[in-house]
Amino acid sequence: MSKRELYIFNPDNDLALANGEANYMPPASAQQMASDLALLPAWYAAPGSAVLAPSAYNLVFLREMQRLLPIPVDLMTAPELASDGQFTPVPWGWNPALRKKLLLAGVEEDGLPSLGHIAELRRLSHRMQVVELLSRLQLNEYFCGESHYLTRPEEWQSFVEEHKSSLLKAPLSGSGKGLNWCKGMFTSSISGWCKRIAALQGGIMAEPVYDKVIDFAMEFCSDGLGKVRFVGYSVFATNRSGAYEGNVLQSDEQTRRELSAYVPGESTLRLQSVLEEELSLRFGRHYAGYLGVDMMLCRFPGSAPEFRIHPCVEINLRMNMGVVAHMLYDRYVAPSSCGRFSITYHPAPHEALKDHERMRSEYPLEIENDKIVSGYLPLVPVHRWTSYGALVKIERIS
Template identity: 30%
Template sequence: MTEKKLPNIYIYNPTCEIAIANGTLSFFPNKTLSKFEKDLDVLPLCFTDSNDVLLVRQMPDNDFLNQISAAGIKLPKFKVLEDALTDDEFVKTDKNSLQAWGWSPRIHHILKPFKTSCSSEYLAQPNAYWKDEHRDLYGRETALKVLKTFLNNHPDDIYIDQSQIARVCTNIQEIEVLIEEWKQLVIKAPLSSSGRGLQVLRYSHLNDSITQWINGTLEAQDYLTVEALLDKKYDFSLQYHCDGKGKLSYMGPGFFLTSSNGQYEGNILGGMPEYFKAYLSDAQMDELSNGIKSAMEESDLATNYCGYLGIDCLLFEDKSGKMRIQPCVEINLRYNMGTLALILDEYLAPNTSGAFKMIFKPKSTFDEFHKEMEKKHPFKMKDGKWLKGYLPLVSPYQNKNFGAYILLENTEE
């Protein structure tokens, strides 16, 4: 008789880095970020199996679930978080693991009632419980150490010069020295993500608002990282899974779209876009992904974290006009959109490509956007695969301000 597979419990909490920076169990995201978490809370369904449970802030509607199911995505069971926490039977039911989008003291505290019914294998993972030392793993110093290890092991001028990589600063005076050296620079908070928590300095001086931000961040997070402003051309990522025992497995690359100030807007689907291939050969991608994997396995990260993670990288043009690689801008220790894009790629028909995007409609709704896109780009499948058109990945029928969707095209259509 086949042993029944225990469910994994998923929850979407993209504010995990902000929660780590705050550090308190009572942290609560601001109104906009809370709406962001609520509106997009079904996104982990792309990772789930039919036996799993996805904890949500509101139940998804049947029209959306039918649409997603018809597209071939296996639906998990859904349970409202507040109800799950007060349901004694659910709390006590045997579970395999807890799969938060990202860990923080807050989400560990929220999910604590479920831990007593999780598997012993899960509870033996290094991040099954929050420890004070985990905070440092998520900070930018961890990414900087991995970058330095990689560059020491790969002294090739295709990669960024060590004189341009980030420096750790603990006061305004240290930042002013780097302004003199680099003129244009980027100042980043240790704990932030998706283009937030940073200041771009293009005019070689600190104005009052940036100075105030620096002092506030130093008070809250102890240090800042400061790096030379690069002439960035393209963003991409490397996606891994860490077993928590010192080994990482490479899942693949991600190619994403960002706004002018570096904020994430979406992921390209269908593999490496043609314009990347002129700058990143298969051999270079292999060297890069294997080298970063080795550098991470030498770090504390490999034995203190278990789960998915993404390395943000970029291609930039140096002052001589040569295209070079910054191989580790930051490390995202969580599920992330690059990982999600790799999962979505598995649904695509041959010769299909496109993008996964997230949008914010503060003065209207995702519902209105959906109606327009559904008419303009009807969704089509072929042989069980996604061929072309528009498909929402969160419900477009619940008055949401934030939305997520894919838009595909096929070269043979």
């Protein structure tokens, strides 16, 4: 008898992996996000699986959603972990702290990845992978991008001062974290930041800032046996600091049409094919699961071609919001509709609940044939103390 999959939302994974310690304690904000969005995997989990979440609020909410849409998953609470050994954990991502947490909760060690395997995932998650892969993705004149791994103070200073705008990154960090935006001056603050990061991780990543038109990604899935296959596109938005805000919900065909208005479609298809080969070679036998390659469509005014694709801004060797959005669209949005999937943050009590009630009133939900045609739908429970939320807002295509 095969074991059921148990999905776990641990959004602190990148931070925990960067830290590398089994006793890592995530910041309060990450703990709050994990709690508020614990039920999010219900929307992308495999049929017949379960989601790890506290029963309070979540079970009532899940049952309510299951009356609206076909969501074939169950809820499992932490106390049930030890008593029910018939499952395989499927977290957002693996790190030593999560492994220890599951062991302490009573999960059998033979159902968990070894510390050696997690160490290999940490090595493969290093942004040095971007530097190495990016050079192999400059397929023709419609591609751009450069990234450097710098280890010496004089290199950091030279790079910042030689570029009007540049971005420094920690080699291992969370999405939207470990970033330092520079404006051509190597200040004492930037110098201190570089020294701290290099002391922990050996060096820093450095890249120019581009004139970005669209943030998008190609999403893939690795079978762990050597084959990585293309899953689809995601078009997403970030805030000014680079943190994720949400995804467009639309078909891959629509995304291809939008990109082809700037860059020939055959170049994008060739990139997809080359990435399948390159990712298979790099990750195919070391990682099983979803991964995403973040990209940008960039503008070069006065140059030819004016628009080019930066084909490898980040590699996310884990589940990611782009895959969530892609599955949400395929499973639950009517083909005649499009919309947006958003992660929200409300720092003050009651704010999220007020916003939820307003959205529900202004954008009534319309469902036909088990698909959302239009309206607002929260994807996780919303109550007085909610800080983080996940929602979709759908509209008919006119």
